[in-house]
Each structure stands twice: as C-alpha cells, then as structure tokens.
Amino acid sequence: MIAAGRALAVKRPPQQDRAHQTRGRLLDVAGELLAEVGIERISTNMIAARAGLTPPTLYRYFGDKYAVIEALGRRLMDRQNAVLEAWLVRHASVGIAAMADHIGDLLTQNAAVTRAQPGAVWILRALHASPQLVHVRLESHRHVTDRLADACALYLAGIDREKLWSRLRLAVELGFATDEMLYEEDRISADAALADVAAMLRCTMLNLASPPSACGRD
Numbered sequence: 001m002i003a004a005g006r007a008l009a010v011k012r013p014p015q016q017d018r019a020h021q022t023r024g025r026l027l028d029v030a031g032e033l034l035a036e037v038g039i040e041r042i043s044t045n046m047i048a049a050r051a052g053l054t055p056p057t058l059y060r061y062f063g064d065k066y067a068v069i070e071a072l073g074r075r076l077m078d079r080q081n082a083v084l085e086a087w088l089v090r091h092a093s094v095g096i097a098a099m100a101d102h103i104g105d106l107l108t109q110n111a112a113v114t115r116a117q118p119g120a121v122w123i124l125r126a127l128h129a130s131p132q133l134v135h136v137r138l139e140s141h142r143h144v145t146d147r148l149a150d151a152c153a154l155y156l157a158g159i160d161r162e163k164l165w166s167r168l169r170l171a172v173e174l175g176f177a178t179d180e181m182l183y184e185e186d187r188i189s190a191d192a193a194l195a196d197v198a199a200m201l202r203c204t205m206l207n208l209a210s211p212p213s214a215c216g217r218d
Helices: 002-009 017-041 044-051 055-059 065-091 096-101 103-115 120-129 134-153 161-181 190-206
Strands: none
Touching (some): 017 065, 044 055, 065 120, 096 134, 103 190, 120 134, 161 190
C-alpha cells in the first residue's frame, strides 16, 4: 500500500526551464524550512507560502510533504554521488592503494557538500525514520557501493564479487554514519573523527588485496 501511495505522490521532474526553476525554488524553500521547524511541523502550505506560490502550484510538482522531502533527499544524494564520481576520476585509475590513501578526501568533500544543503540534517533524519523514504538512502548507499566495487574489482582478479560488495557496503555505511553523527555529537572533533574513520576505511581497502599488516600506520 505504501508503494502505491508513493507512486501517486512522486511526480516526474518538469522539463521546461520555468517549471524546473519553480520546482527548484520549492525545494530550496523546503530545505530552509526543515532547518527551522523540522519534519513534523513542516507542511506543504508552509512551503508554498514561503515560496510565494499557491498550494495548487506546489501540488503540480509534489503530492505531499513526504514527496518534497524525498526530492530533497534525492537531490542531496545526487550531489554526494557527484563528489564520488569526481573522486573516482582522480584516483580509481591509479589503483586501490591510491584510492585508500585518498579516502579522507572523499569523506571531507562529502561532508562539505552535505552541510552546504539547507536542512540537510533533517533530510538525513527523514531518510532514516520515515518508512516512505528509507528506500532513497538505501538506493544511494548501494549505488556508492556498486561504484566502489566496480573500481576495486579491476585490481582484484578472481575476487568473490559478493564478498567484495559486502565489505565495501559496510565501509560506505560507516562513512555516512560518522558524518551524520557529527551533526549531534559535540564531544568529538569533526576533523579528528573523519581522520579516524578515513584510517579505518583505508585499512579496509588495502586489506582487499593485501594481508592485514598492510593497513598499519607509518
């Protein structure tokens, strides 16, 4: 029943420039309002009013507030994926060791693009807590795992693809979870936390092709 309802609520992004701009304006406003009032209080009427539009105009693009938040989530995930693709272009062709040595750059850049989006913390919370929205986060994290697995598999002849994917899936979740934790945990330095996680993930990547001793620090 939820899947059917979501199919009705989520509408195809507009193709015309003006309509695309209007949709983008609604998403920008929704992100700002999420940062101010949170998931429970935000409403489609509130979003429309802040954007200077009528509710019927909003409903041309989104069926309900969860469809708005889903679109915000997908936009955020797309921006995170763009960071990943640029990172892969720079490092994947050099080898697993190069990717491992620069995993901290990926974490830092991903955190920066996430924090640049208004309401990001509430978007991430919604993608965890709302049954209608968890698929957005799951699809994105699986996509990131797929891309990393593709890049690593080129250097791991004969490796079990399922085992590779499972290990990288855990690494992906750790990276995202740490970034989300830093929105709330003020007893840990963000730079230190990301550096520690980068060291863990570097070890994980190096161990895909080498003995465990390969992850020792200098």
